[in-house]
Amino acid sequence: MTGRLYGKSVGEVLKIKNDFFEQNGKMLELSAHQADVLLAQPLRKKCKICGCALPDETMYSSQRMEYLVCPECGHVNSRHEDTEAFARAVYLEDPYEHHYSEADREAYLKRMRTIYIPKAEFLLETLEGEGLNKDGIRILDDGAGSGYFVRACQELGLTALGIEISEAQVQFANEMAGTDILKTVPGEEIPAFLSVAEFNVFSFIGVLEHIVNLQEVTEAIRDNENVQYVYLSVPMISLSCVLEAANQDCYNRHAGGTHTHLFTDSSIERMAENMGFTVHRTWKFGSDMMDLFRMLCVKLDEGGNRSMKEYFSPKFLSMIDELQEVVDRHEFASEIHAILKRADLK
Numbered sequence: 001m002t003g004r005l006y007g008k009s010v011g012e013v014l015k016i017k018n019d020f021f022e023q024n025g026k027m028l029e030l031s032a033h034q035a036d037v038l039l040a041q042p043l044r045k046k047c048k049i050c051g052c053a054l055p056d057e058t059m060y061s062s063q064r065m066e067y068l069v070c071p072e073c074g075h076v077n078s079r080h081e082d083t084e085a086f087a088r089a090v091y092l093e094d095p096y097e098h099h100y101s102e103a104d105r106e107a108y109l110k111r112m113r114t115i116y117i118p119k120a121e122f123l124l125e126t127l128e129g130e131g132l133n134k135d136g137i138r139i140l141d142d143g144a145g146s147g148y149f150v151r152a153c154q155e156l157g158l159t160a161l162g163i164e165i166s167e168a169q170v171q172f173a174n175e176m177a178g179t180d181i182l183k184t185v186p187g188e189e190i191p192a193f194l195s196v197a198e199f200n201v202f203s204f205i206g207v208l209e210h211i212v213n214l215q216e217v218t219e220a221i222r223d224n225e226n227v228q229y230v231y232l233s234v235p236m237i238s239l240s241c242v243l244e245a246a247n248q249d250c251y252n253r254h255a256g257g258t259h260t261h262l263f264t265d266s267s268i269e270r271m272a273e274n275m276g277f278t279v280h281r282t283w284k285f286g287s288d289m290m291d292l293f294r295m296l297c298v299k300l301d302e303g304g305n306r307s308m309k310e311y312f313s314p315k316f317l318s319m320i321d322e323l324q325e326v327v328d329r330h331e332f333a334s335e336i337h338a339i340l341k342r343a344d345l346k
């Protein structure tokens with residue numbers, strides 16, 4: 001790796017994730033349903049990243065799900081497989097509704113600026129460091145969701161298009177933008193679309209961990225020589241996993257749910273290699289300390305210690321960025337942003 005960055009302020013992000021703090025019971029129910037579905041799937045025989053046979057020994061278990069370490073690439077895989085049936089059962093699509101107020105638009109812009117502009121800036125800064133200028137950058141964002149990252153790229157003056165399997169998300173993103181920034185591509189057509197798309201940068205922000213046919217997608221990237229850089233963010237085996245395993249009465253934001261496998265530095269390198277890429281630059285900033293803070297708040301509340309929670313919260317929040325930065329620097333953060341570069345690119 002040629003560049004590593006750590007840390008990011010979580011203050012604003014924290015305000016956006018309120019449900020996790022106030023709806024612990026409901027979130028646990030949702031998570032239990034997702035675990036039921038995963039546990040009904042066949043056992044996973046091969047590592048999601050390198051295809052190596054998985055061992056029997058469990059690294060850890062949380063919310064009834066067991067996780068195994070790949071002996072070859074270090075990737076952490078759930079014992080049960082994330083199949084098409086699993087995906088159909090856990091990714092529920094909300095119907096699209098045309099009732100968006102001015103307040104919704106403001107909330108959208110706030111989320112885009114707080115969470116997605118820093119990601120777009122990291123990408124732009126890296127590509128400019130590689131000698132590209134704004135006119136020479138064309139970004140295709142796969143799994144574009146509500147279009148936040150595409151909007152953030154456009155806000156920085158970059159050409160960006162998003163593709164997304166959910167029609168409702170595409171309609172929502174385009175309505176928020178007032179123009180078509182996303183297009184719908186059915187899941188089974190995505191590898192073929194990616195293999196010929198005329199973009200030099202592909203982005204996958206919180207997406208690869210959800211893809212059932214991950215190998216087809218990485219092969220499509222490998223085969224499309226237009227693609228020079230891939231920007232991804234994925235969940236990591238991290239302090240958040242430990243906090244979740246040790247506090248199973250608190251909602252598991254990180255492992256479980258729709259995250260059935262967790263990356264390591266070595267499994268990301270292995271995935272990059274399979275694609276014909278190298279890891280060029282990384283930025284680690286986790287939500288581990290936010291998870292710790294949330295779990296303490298939930299438990300203080302549930303134990304009748306609301307006033308202690310109120311006493312403790314501002315003290316903890318004044319330290320949270322520094323605490324997280326220590327976790328990030330020690331390579332134990334819940335999330336990584338990585339920019340991969342095609343290996344034969346000068």
Ligand SMILES: [Zn+2]
Pocket residue numbers: 047048049050051052070071072073074075
């Ligand atoms: Zn592996």
